[in-house]
Amino acid sequence: MLxxxxxxxxxxxxxxxxxxxLNIKFDKGFNVILxxxxxxxxxxxxxxxxxxDYQGDIYYGHKNISKMKICEKIELMSYLPQMDLDISSLTVLEMVLLGRLPELGHKVSDEDLNIVMETLKALNINRLATNKFNQLSGGQKKIVFIAQTLVRNPEIILxxxxxxxxxxxKQLELCQLLRRIIKDRKIDIIVVLHDINLAARYADHIVIIxxxxxxxxxxxxxxVITEKMLREVYGVIGRVTLDEENKPVISAKRSIRDS
Incomplete structure (x- = not known):
């Protein structure tokens, strides 16, 4: 994929x-960087x-992303960074409309509004459309930001x-939502996570750095999630077992510096 x-x-x-x-290959679906x-x-x-401003090349299929213009990258990908969740007093509708900025003209079109409302409905937050963003819960704010990335119909979400x-x-619900987006919209997602158990539960493909x-x-x-990896990458002595769904479950015991 990438x-x-x-x-x-x-x-x-x-x-x-x-x-x-650095050389890495991501797959289709839900990718996690650990x-x-x-x-x-x-x-x-x-x-x-x-x-x-890096050296090297990044490809999506046969497309060299490194040589794309910024407008082409924005059409291909959406990116949601870590951010302050209390940054705006705009309504949810207005916040998600911002995701349409590359397409917005001097006046918001019916098409823009329809795309935004359809996205809010798909994520089950259409009832919040007129609510102030800074009055939402942390989980609701994260979903609004995800809606903002979706309204451009990207092929990849970072x-x-x-x-x-x-x-x-809310962590579990958000990961379940991401899996549903991948299935319903045929979008590939690359996510940075700290929680190894969460990655083990939901990822199709894991990359470890x-x-x-x-x-x-x-x-x-x-x-890839093994006791050897925990020791060599995280410096942790731990146990890895498989649950009833054949998913790894990590139980950290101590730092290798305490050995």
């Missing part, structure tokens, strides 16, 4: 590269969206820590 070839990047204030000839703090997970999705600040129920920004492994949760 391939990262020989990616090199460093922030100007740093002499060390975040990535040095790795410890400082591995470069957020940096990777920013590079994919074209927000960073999400950076979308479950951050959500309670366990080390603390040095290097590729470690990729594949299904059962293949």
């Amino acid at each position: 391939k990262v070839n020989n990616l090199r990047f460093s922030y100007r204030e740093s002499t060390a590269n975040v990535f040095d000839n 790795g410890p703090n400082g591995a470069g997970k957020s940096t990777l999705v920013k590079a994919i969206f074209g927000l960073l 999400l950076d820590e979308p479950t951050n600040s959500l309670d366990l129920q 080390t603390s040095d920004g290097e590729y470690y492994d990729s594949g299904s949760a059962k293949d």
Whole structure:
């Protein structure tokens, strides 16, 4: 689906590269990027969206994203970064309309409004259309942001820590929603997550990056989430078992520094 070839990047204030000839391949469906703090997970999705000046090439199928104009990238992808959830007093309808900015003219068209309302209805938040965004719960705000990414009908959605600040129920509901979007809209999603158990439960394909920004492994949760990986990538001694659905369940015991 999406391939990262020989990616090199460093922030100007740093002499060390975040990535040095990084090669990764993502699959169709629900992709999760895992790795410890400082591995470069957020940096990777920013590079994919074209927000960073990197070396290397990123392909979506036969399309070289690295050589696309910004308007072409915006048509292909939507990106939802980590952000302050209390940033706006606009209504939900107005917030989601902002996602149509590349198509909006001087006047909001009936087509724009129909697309927004259909998206809100599909996500079961149409009843919130006239509510103020800053009065919503954290979970509702996350869904509004996802609606904002969907109204452009992208082929890929990039999400950076979308479950951050959500309670366990809302985390599960959000991941279930993402799986439904993938199925109903035939969209591919790449998500940065910290929760390994959440990734194991919902991901079709997992990519693991080390603390040095290097590729470690990729594949299904059962293949890549192992006790060896926990020790080598996260520095954690833990147990990995399979539940009744053949999904890995991680029980962390201690840091390897406590051994």
